[in-house]
Amino acid sequence: MIHEIYPKKYDPTYINRPINGDDYLLCYEKDGILVKYENESYSLPRCRDYSEIFGHEFEDIRDNAYYLFEISGEFFFEIELPVGYTDKIKFCRKIEEAEELLKPGESAWFFLRIHSFRELDPLTMVFAGATGYHLRNWKMASKFCGCCGGKTVPSTTERAFVCSDCGHAAYPQISPAVIVAVTNGDSILLVKNLRRPKNVRLELVSGYVEIGESFEHAVHREVLEEVGLKVKNVRLYKDQPWGISGAHMIGFVAEVDGDDTVVRQEDEISEAKWYKREDVPEYRNRLSVGSEMILKFKEGKL
Ligand SMILES: [Zn+2]
Incomplete structure (x- = not known):
């Protein structure tokens, strides 16, 4: 999952520390993150790279860098650049769009939409970029x-x-959300969510925890609201940070209790069906607790 970066170690302890040239200095523009593409791989900017990108005047604004966290001896900061600085940097929504801009052997800096950035490697870079994005959004607000x-x-x-x-x-601020693998013997419930119109992928029932309720209460409420089912034997699977949406996902497994007729919440769920293990589609199991649970069920391990 996104935070499983072992043997690297994440340390969120706040320290008041000046920035050095070798420290990472993350920069975001709308929902994009500044990345460099070179030799068919991507990297995040370090403080010293900004002179190359923006020229000497950058020295004047590096004091605005905000400390984020440490990963195995590397320090990460974030900077909000003054208006006009980022105008000449291309914003790419998709990875292919960025790669098409370049001839073989060329390198470039550009903003890449965070939802595309999360598909890149290595995982430590993705975790740092997503966690920095969460902190930057909180800082902006x-x-x-x-x-x-x-x-x-x-x-x-x-x-x-x-x-x-x-x-x-x-x-x-961190918003807790539950994500639930509802099982029915040899089947699992998968849904398509209307709030993510471009995402045609099947996923598990999920929703934010309301103020005043326990995580388990949120599981019962969300499953009943979204698909009209009662559940029993609710057990915690794993939890994970999900900085891309400022959330923290708490994964649960639950069994349907009684009638298994699905009644979907029409303004939120466009499709909701039981899938037998062998019919569950393939997922790239890397980042999220939801896809990990779906794959484990498919393999008979959940
Ligand atoms: Zn005040």
Whole structure:
């Protein structure tokens, strides 16, 4: 899954540290991340690369770099560039679109949509980019105080933005969501979600946990809402961070309880069916707890 980067080690502890040339300096534009394509592989920018990309004036703004995290002795920062800096950098929605821009042997910097970026290798780069994206989105949403509207400044002692007027501190936000493999003997329930119109892929029932409910309560509620089924023997499978949507996914396995007739929530689910093990489509099992559960079921291991 996206966070399984062993033997590399992720350390989110906040430290107040100046940036060095060798440190990674992530940069995002809308829902895209700045990457370099060279010799048929992709990499994230380090601080020293910015002089090559933007020229000498970059030295003046590197103080704006915000510390994110450490992965096995490598430090990651993020920077929001001033207006106009990124105008000349191409924004690509798909990997093929980026690769078509270049002749063999050429290299280039460009923004790649985060949903395409997650398909790249190595996994540690994808995890760093997705986790940085989550932190950057929180940082963007924390520029002004949610209580009084005052301007905030980054705390120098912890990962927080503090209001200059009233002192309110905004901490990173993570939205927990449950994802459930509902089984019925030799079959598993797979759905297509209308909220992801371009994603025709089959997936598991999932939904955000509401304030005031337990994860297990969210499992029962979401399954009943989306497909009209009752479930029993709910057990935790695994959990994982999912920075691409600012979520944390908690994976569960549950058995249908009683009537197995599917009644789908029409404004949310376009398709919902039981699939026998052998009919479950192939998935690229790499990033998400959902695809891992589906594949394990197909292999008879869930
Ligand atoms: Zn305030």
